[in-house]
Amino acid sequence: MSDTAKIELTGVHKSFGSKKVLTGIDLTVETGRSLVVIGGSGSGKSVMLKCILGLMTPEQGSIKVDGQETIGMTAPAREKLLTKFGMLFQGAALFDSLPVWENVSFGLIQSKRMKRKQAKEVAIENLRKVGLPPDVGELFPAELSGGMQKRVGLARAIAAQPEVIFFDEPTTGLDPIMADVINELIVERVKDLGATTLSITHDMASARKIADDIAMIYKGQIIWRGPAAKIDQSGNAMMEQFVSGKAEGPIQMDVLKA
Numbered sequence: 159m160s161d162t163a164k165i166e167l168t169g170v171h172k173s174f175g176s177k178k179v180l181t182g183i184d185l186t187v188e189t190g191r192s193l194v195v196i197g198g199s200g201s202g203k204s205v206m207l208k209c210i211l212g213l214m215t216p217e218q219g220s221i222k223v224d225g226q227e228t229i230g231m232t233a234p235a236r237e238k239l240l241t242k243f244g245m246l247f248q249g250a251a252l253f254d255s256l257p258v259w260e261n262v263s264f265g266l267i268q269s270k271r272m273k274r275k276q277a278k279e280v281a282i283e284n285l286r287k288v289g290l291p292p293d294v295g296e297l298f299p300a301e302l303s304g305g306m307q308k309r310v311g312l313a314r315a316i317a318a319q320p321e322v323i324f325f326d327e328p329t330t331g332l333d334p335i336m337a338d339v340i341n342e343l344i345v346e347r348v349k350d351l352g353a354t355t356l357s358i359t360h361d362m363a364s365a366r367k368i369a370d371d372i373a374m375i376y377k378g379q380i381i382w383r384g385p386a387a388k389i390d391q392s393g394n395a396m397m398e399q400f401v402s403g404k405a406e407g408p409i410q411m412d413v414l415k416a
Contacts, residue, residue: 163222164189164322164354165210170219172205172378179205180216181378187322192348192355194369194386196362196400198409202378203358207324210356211243212236223322241269244320244353246344248327250311252299258285259295262314270318284313287350288343305336309343316347323348325357329364341367362401365389374400376409 165187172180179202187193197203208214210221212228221228223239231239252261260267262284263277272280282292288309299307308328315323328344329337341364348355348368359365365372366386373383374397382394389401399407 162188164224165356166220166222167206167210168220168222170206170209170216170221172202172209172214172216179378180209183219183375183378183380185373185380185383187354187356188371189354190352192357192368192370193373194357194359194365194371195373195375195380196359196365197375198360198400201375203375204326206375207326207356207358211245211324212240241318242321244315244318244323246308246311246315246323246325246328248330250299250307252307252310252314254299256298257295258297258299258302258310261299261310262295262317264314265318280317281313284317285310287316287347288313289339304331305333305339308332308336308340312340312343312347316351316353319351321353323351323353323355325355325359325368327359327361328357328368329359329361334363337361337364338367344368362403 163186167183167185170180170183183206195203195206205214209216212231216229223242228239253264259278259281262281266272266277266280267274282295285292285295290306290309294306302310325344329340332340345368357368369386371383372386372389373380376396382392382397384392389397392398395408399409
């Protein structure tokens with residue numbers, strides 16, 4: 159285990175029946191760094207993230223956080239580990255029946271047993287940090303635009319001041335301007351916290367903006383990893399094709415020809 163590693167995956171395999179999704183993932187996320195994993199739909203990005211969070215169990219391999227093996231953890235140990243994590247879900251994943259402030263402070267109330275009055279104050283402060291006024295806290299998710307929902311999701315992800323934040327396709331469904339606003343907020347808030355981040359996306363504009371380092375996953379394995387500044391000189395044909403968004407290249411999509 160590297161002295162600087164916050165998260166380390168070694169030889170991780172995950173299958174669903176005969177379908178092999180992860181086929182030997184090796185990946186390290188260094189403490190205080192922002193790593194973005196890019197790759198096409200079905201490449202294994204989300205499954206990898208779910209394995210790290212413990213939502214899925216790999217058949218083989220090792221996943222360590224702060225040097226501690228997480229595969230096979232007891233439920234109490236897993237619950238304690240999860241307090242280190244914050245998460246911005248792809249669709250914001252807000253609770254429709256709760257006002258915005260309760261969505262933001264949900265973990266503080268449920269896991270940390272914070273008093274509701276204090277939790278609301280923390281929620282309002284974190285809404286401010288993502289550019290939303292206090293009155294938004296009284297609204298319900300259905301009353302918000304997609305961009306506002308994403309900002310609320312970010313406020314919730316940072317509310318407990320986590321050591322690690324996961325971003326699952328943070329700009330999906332947003333127009334280019336709002337996507338850039340979200341990317342800017344992610345960079346600013348992560349810097350404020352000094353958190354380690356792991357993001358998965360297929361949005362290259364987002365990857366370039368929020369990453370210190372970028373890795374590409376293809377057919378369940380990491381095929382390239384390096385500094386974000388080097389992705390245009392990767393020397394990897396599949397990486398070059400993905401970054402440029404070209405149909406022609408070594409990555410062939412399964413498309414039925416008319």
